[in-house]
Amino acid sequence: MLDPFDGSAGHGGLVGHGEDRPGAASQAAFLSGGGPTGKFQRKGEQSVEKMSELRQSYALLLGCLIEAKSSGTLITTKWQYNRISSPTYVRPENGDTSAKMECPRCKQIFTVRVESLKKATVKSRTYTVVGAVLAVSLLVWLPMLVHFGGQTVDEDAASSAILTVGSLVVLTAVSLFVGLPLYLSGRKYSGIKKLRLVKSDGSVSMLTRGHKLP
Template identity: 40%
Template sequence: MARNPITDRYVVSLGCRVSVEHGATVTKVNWSITHLPEGGAPRPTGGDREIGVICPRCGRSFAVRVETATKARVKRRVQRVLGWLLVLSLLATVPLLIQLGGQTVEEGDEQSVDNIGLLFGLAAAGAIVGPSLLFSAGIHDGVGKLRLLGADGRKSMWVRGHRLF
C-alpha cells in the first residue's frame, strides 16, 4: 500500500527554508511547510496542468506541474514493478556471480571476465536501483516540477530555498 494514496484531488506541499544550522558532523535545515490549496483541488482530467502557487512565507511565485490521477497511478505502478523485478533479479545474479567467481579461469579467456563483469553490473543495479525505485514509487503523487516564476513570467529551474515535500 502506498504511503500517500493518489486520489482525484491534489495538494502541493511547498517547503520554504527557514534556517540552516551547521554542526561539526551534521547540517540541519529547518523548513516551513505549507499545504496548498487548503482542502485540495481537483486534478486535471486530461493531460498535465501547470498551476501557480505563492509561498505564504516569502511571497515568491511558483509553477508546479500536476499529473492526472491515472498517469500518476501508472507511473507509481511501473516504478514498483521495475523495482521488484530488479530486487528479485538478485536471486539469480548473486548465486551466478558467486559460482563464476569461484572458478579458475584460463589465461586470456576474456569471455569469462566479461560474464563476471556483466553479472556484477546487474547485481549492482538490482541492489541500488531496485530499492530506489521502490522508495520513489511510494512517494510519487503526481505533483512535481517546481519552477520559480520570474517578474517577466519566465520559469526558472533554480528555486533556491524552496522544495516540494
C-alpha cells in the same frame, strides 16, 4: 549558521496545525495569474504528510529552507514543509495542468505541473513494479556473482569467465542502484513535478530559492 529567509516562523518551525490565509497582495497575485486562492495550512517540520495516495483532488506539499549550517565542507539543512490546499486543486481529465501556490512562510509564488490521475497512477505502478522486479533480481545475481567470482578457471577459459563475472557485476549494480530507488520513487510518486518560481514580472524560473517538492 545561516538563516536563508527572514520569515515569521523563526528557526524552530511551527507548532500545531493552524491555518493561514495569504495577504491581500498575495491574493491579488493569485487572481491576476488565474490561480487558486484557497486556504493554506501550515504543519510543523516533523509533521510532514505522506502524499503517496493518488486522488482526483490533491494538496501540495512545499518545502521551505529555514536553516543551513556550514561546518567545513559539510552543509546541513533544515526544512519546513507546508501543506497547501484549495478547492480548485483538481487533476485534469487528461494530460497535465499547472497550479499556483504561495509559500506560507516567505510569501513567494510558485507553479507546479500536475498530471492527470490516470497518468500519475500508471507511472506510479510502473515504477513500483519495475523497481520491485529489479530489486528482487538482486537475490539471483548476487549469489551467482559470488559463485562464479570465487571459482578458479583455466587460462583457456579466462576470457569467458571474465565476461560472465563482468556481466553479473553490471546486473547486480543495476538491481541495487536502479531497482531499489525506482521502487521507492514509485511508492511515493504523486504526479506533481516541475516546481518553478514566479517572478514579479510574471516570468518563471527554475531557481526556486530554497524551496523544493518532497
